[in-house]
């Protein structure tokens with residue numbers, strides 16, 4: 516029987532700590548402000564953006580919502596970002612991804628000032644992480660480190676295996692585990708003997724984007740298993756990249772889907788917004 520790592524409880528703890536910090540800042544006459552830009556009306560993005568606004572409200576962060584039409588040009592979007600970059604009353608800027616196809620995502624990420632890059636996607640933030648300098652860290656992997664630390668799971672000296680090498684999760688996850696003195700292996704679609712590599716892990720982070728791909732045969736007895744995936748099956752039920760029913764009896768600790776990694780992403784975004792003011 517694995518310990519269930521409860522992302523809802525841990526993210527609430529973090530949000531409550533941030534709420535107190537923001538109240539303190541407010542008493543000193545400082546307000547925290549996040550600008551959230553959505554281009555078009557992708558339904559999933561609308562839900563994510565709504566959740567970000569709600570979290571801001573809960574913590575006491577002011578949120579400015581920019582809901583731009585699908586046909587917005589890249590130049591218009593950059594103009595708005597540059598205006599927000601210059602606005603001293605705005606501390607964080609977030610452009611919800613994906614942007615419509617006629618807009619280049621990389622150009623947009625690069626346009627955000629690294630000092631307001633609360634998503635941690637700017638090359639300057641990514642570079643800072645890789646050389647151990649201060650900078651904003653991508654929210655999902657930063658949230659996973661909090662899940663581990665707040666559950667009392669030691670990272671130092673442990674075999675950490677990350678399955679997936681995306682810029683948003685896999686790569687920054689590897690850098691963060693390394694920063695915590697883990698021994699880190701990154702696996703991907705071309706990895707030979709994926710099962711054997713995963714079976715070495717004391718801490719296995721799965722962000723591969725394939726429903727229930729990792730079953731008990733990939734997991735060492737007692738390992739901590741972190742599931743970043745989220746998928747909806749034909750019956751509308753959510754599942755992760757990990758086959759929870761199969762892995763749970765073998766793992767020492769495991770994150771459920773939903774209610775594991777998911778809630779941590781927004782909590783860490785809020786954390787980055789507060790850090791932007793400090």
Ligand code: GUN
Pocket residue numbers: 563609610611612613634654780
């Ligand atoms: N789209 C899906 N996840 C994210 C995220 O963490 N940040 C942004 N900006 N867009 C996203």
